[in-house]
Amino acid sequence: MSLLVRYAEQSRPPVHFFLDGQPQTALSGDTLLTAILTCANRLRQTEFTGENRAGFCLMGACQDCWIQVRRGTGPVERLRACSTLLEEGMSLSTSATVPPVMTGAAS
Amino acid sequence: MTAAATTSLRPVIVGAGPAGVRAAVTLAAAGLNPVLVDEAARPGGQIYRQPPAGLTRPPEALYGFEAAKARAIHTALAPYAGQIDHYTETLVWNIEHGALDLMNRDASGQPVSTVLPYDSLILATGATDRILPLPGWTRPGVYTLGGAQIALKAQGCGIGKRVVFAGTGPLLYLIAYQYAKAGATVAAVLDTAPFVNRIHALPGLLACPDTLLKGLYYTAWLSLHDVPLHSGVTLREISGPDGTVAALHWRDAKGRDRETACDGIGLGYGLRSETQLADLAGCRFAFNDLHRVWLPERDDAGRTSVAGVYVAGDGAGIAGADAAEAAGERAALALLQDRGLPVDPTRVTALDRRLARFRRFSSALWTAFPVPAGWAHDLPDSMTLCRCEEITVGTLRQTVRTDTPTELNRLKALSRIGMGRCQGRMCGVAAAEVLAHETGRPVSAIARLRPQPPIKPLPAATLPAPVSGEDTP
Ligand SMILES: Cc1cc2nc3c(=O)[nH]c(=O)nc-3n(C[C@H](O)[C@H](O)[C@H](O)COP(=O)(O)OP(=O)(O)OC[C@H]3O[C@@H](n4cnc5c(N)ncnc54)[C@H](O)[C@@H]3O)c2cc1C
Numbered sequence: 049m050s051l052l053v054r055y056a057e058q059s060r061p062p063v064h065f066f067l068d069g070q071p072q073t074a075l076s077g078d079t080l081l082t083a084i085l086t087c088a089n090r091l092r093q094t095e096f097t098g099e100n101r102a103g104f105c106l107m108g109a110c111q112d113c114w115i116q117v118r119r120g121t122g123p124v125e126r127l128r129a130c131s132t133l134l135e136e137g138m139s140l141s142t143s144a145t146v147p148p149v150m151t152g153a154a155s
Numbered sequence: 156m157t158a159a160a161t162t163s164l165r166p167v168i169v170g171a172g173p174a175g176v177r178a179a180v181t182l183a184a185a186g187l188n189p190v191l192v193d194e195a196a197r198p199g200g201q202i203y204r205q206p207p208a209g210l211t212r213p214p215e216a217l218y219g220f221e222a223a224k225a226r227a228i229h230t231a232l233a234p235y236a237g238q239i240d241h242y243t244e245t246l247v248w249n250i251e252h253g254a255l256d257l258m259n260r261d262a263s264g265q266p267v268s269t270v271l272p273y274d275s276l277i278l279a280t281g282a283t284d285r286i287l288p289l290p291g292w293t294r295p296g297v298y299t300l301g302g303a304q305i306a307l308k309a310q311g312c313g314i315g316k317r318v319v320f321a322g323t324g325p326l327l328y329l330i331a332y333q334y335a336k337a338g339a340t341v342a343a344v345l346d347t348a349p350f351v352n353r354i355h356a357l358p359g360l361l362a363c364p365d366t367l368l369k370g371l372y373y374t375a376w377l378s379l380h381d382v383p384l385h386s387g388v389t390l391r392e393i394s395g396p397d398g399t400v401a402a403l404h405w406r407d408a409k410g411r412d413r414e415t416a417c418d419g420i421g422l423g424y425g426l427r428s429e430t431q432l433a434d435l436a437g438c439r440f441a442f443n444d445l446h447r448v449w450l451p452e453r454d455d456a457g458r459t460s461v462a463g464v465y466v467a468g469d470g471a472g473i474a475g476a477d478a479a480e481a482a483g484e485r486a487a488l489a490l491l492q493d494r495g496l497p498v499d500p501t502r503v504t505a506l507d508r509r510l511a512r513f514r515r516f517s518s519a520l521w522t523a524f525p526v527p528a529g530w531a532h533d534l535p536d537s538m539t540l541c542r543c544e545e546i547t548v549g550t551l552r553q554t555v556r557t558d559t560p561t562e563l564n565r566l567k568a569l570s571r572i573g574m575g576r577c578q579g580r581m582c583g584v585a586a587a588e589v590l591a592h593e594t595g596r597p598v599s600a601i602a603r604l605r606p607q608p609p610i611k612p613l614p615a616a617t618l619p620a621p622v623s624g625e626d627t628p
Pocket residue numbers: 107169170171172173174175192193194195199200201202203245246247248279280281282283284300301302304305326329426429432467468469470474475476477479
């Protein structure tokens with residue numbers, strides 16, 4: 049299930065990434081938030097009640113979109129999904145579980 | 156923080172929206188070498204926000220009637236490239252001892268913090284949506300109105316297939332129009348302001364007839380395309396199975412309970428100025444009865460109570476993009492005047508006249524689209540008020556009853572409201588209304604949330620393997 053719906057600019061080059069260990073495809077110029085929410089229905093789960101969240105303001109104000117990200121075999125970073133662009137091969141997590149190290153192509 | 160030694164201090168402008176860009180260009184044209192700092196990668200601010208590289212729709216498609224103005228702002232800095240240092244993707248997270256603390260990333264993507272001393276400062280930090288929550292507002296699929304617009308403008312995406320825009324303010328109609336044009340179904344536009352307010356506001360709105368006409372155009376277009384428009388409504392609850400969004404429940408102006416099926420909701424009650432940096436710079440604030448918020452005190456040119464610190468644009472009080480351009484230029488001219496540099500007196504007079512007109516218009520907008528009266532009255536105890544710390548209205552009410560705080564920062568210390576990652580940007584307006592209602596005091600009597608550096612969370616450099624269950628940025 050996806051939350052965001054693409055209405056324009058759909059012929060951009062694809063970018064491959066991993067979401068909770070599964071290969072996924074988004075488009076060049078997508079933020080992490082767009083990439084995730086065009087193929088899933090949440091960005092993260094809250095620390096107290098575990099309820100699903102999917103960002104709120106998209107402009108770096110609410111801070112409800114910080115997720116865990118790994119590039120290749122690098123360390124886990126926490127990034128603000130609405131203001132970070134997706135890069136080829138990123139491994140993203142939508143839960144408290146650390147994004148796995150994914151080797152090999154994401155396509 | 157250690158102030159870096161520097162011999163030649165420069166004027167610094169925070170924010171590269173219409174206000175900040177005009178301020179920078181005005182200073183450069185007068186021969187100064189300002190530094191312009193913005194969190195975003197490209198100039199434009201909120202209204203003229205530029206999509207990331209790779210998205211190629213022309214300004215006409217992104218900004219409609221405002222395309223020419225957008226293009227002018229996007230290209231204004233280029234002729235002064237040798238004079239204006241534009242620090243992009245750089246957050247100002249603190250102000251202390253005449254210097255800004257900045258955060259950006261080095262070539263390898265690692266966060267770095269630096270110190271930038273200034274000799275004068277123009278704050279053009281803009282605004283974010285003013286939010287009043289309703290039960291269900293934290294569900295995936297509910298976004299701020301501004302967020303709904305950014306999805307479309309900067310990413311070509313909508314927040315759903317069948318969307319409701321709810322709250323109040325002129326952006327409600329503009330964004331509904333933009334969604335309908337993009338191909339989404341706009342299930343309803345639900346405005347909490349009674350229609351009669353717009354009639355009362357009409358004389359003031361005539362101060363800017365072009366803007367008024369554009370607003371009327373969007374509303375007429377929506378009506379012609381059979382988009383249901385309702386005013387004077389009360390928003391009740393968002394519902395759907397398993398925490399999703401399936402319907403918005405509301406009460407119409409005649410008091411009838413209604414329900415609109417939808418899969419996305421854009422919510423907003425006008426805008427709220429970003430004033431944290433003015434606060435940290437030591438500026439004196441005053442309560443503005445019309446906006447129902449605390450704003451930095453300033454004269455008509457943008458001078459604050461602190462010598463050498465100016466505010467301009469929506470960050471100094473909401474007045475819109477055209478006003479922001481004029482205010483940015485006016486603040487820059489004030490800075491020049493205060494340094495004893497020559498300025499064109501006819502330009503100053505013309506700007507002062509325009510700004511007075513914008514002030515009349517924006518006052519009328521607050522009359523047309525006010526915060527709903529009695530909003531805090533019948534909120535259920537179970538509703539989450541603070542989405543960062545998941546604090547409910549019931550917890551706040553309990554804290555007010557047992558510890559009797561009369562002021563917002565005391566309530567914050569007791570309940571953690573406004574202490575979360577957003578520092579009250581999303582819940583502060585609502586918390587103030589709840590505290591005012593529970594204590595029977597006017598909102599003006601309960602103070603404002605004081606910002607704490609860093610004013611936005613900073614990325615940790617590199618984290619060791621995170622502890623599972625930990626979820627703080
Ligand atoms: C999402 C959104 C959409 C809007 N759309 C419209 C519209 O379609 N039509 C309309 O008439 N009005 C719109 N508005 C109103 C709009 O805010 C103003 O019309 C106009 O953009 C105000 O210009 P400004 O220069 O004052 O601030 P802004 O344009 O908001 O620019 C402020 C800039 O400051 C930067 N900034 C703020 N704090 C910091 C910091 N601490 N560190 C670094 N950088 C910082 C921000 O990144 C931003 O680029 C919108 C507002 C919002 C929030």
